[in-house]
Amino acid sequence: MRKDIEIPKVENSYIAAVKEWDKDFTEKQWNVYFINNREDTIDTVLVLSRGKSEDKKTSTLRHNLGNIAPNTAAKIEFITSEVLAFTNEYLVTFFAENKLYERKFIFEPNSISEKNSIKIPILESEGILAK
Structure with a gap:
């Protein structure tokens, strides 16, 4: 039974953090993006985010991004x-x-710091790609 289950590998889709100017906070803030670098539209994109350290953790947040064009x-x-x-x-x-x-x-x-920044093509800015 298990051998019949196909688990497709996610390719050409990324999570990136980019430091951008925020007019509400009047300073640069790190924003996290989902990047669809595929040649097709992807449907019903759902993202769950959470953070943790040795003694603390954040709330779990759920985001519905809908459909994302290529x-x-x-x-x-x-x-x-x-x-x-x-x-x-x-x-x-x-x-x-x-x-x-x-x-x-x-x-x-x-790992999210300006010294680790690389060029993020779709966003056309400097940022960090998640592993």
Whole structure:
């Protein structure tokens, strides 16, 4: 029975943190995005986010991003500086090609920092990709 279950591998989909100007807070904030770098639209994108350290944890948040067009990104949330030292997890599920895809993305503690930034093509800015 188990050998008959196909678990598709998530490819060309990413979670990235980008530091952007926030006019409400009048400072730069880290925003987390889901990036669809696939050639097809993905449906019903659901993201669960949570953070944890050795002695603390954040609330679990659930985000419904809906459908995401090919080669675009959708903002999930902003991430406060207080939790950058935590392990931050993003569990993503979506439908594509009539299959359910699922993957966990992780930002290691203190990995979200400007010194670790790389060019994020779809967003056309500097940021950090989750593992």
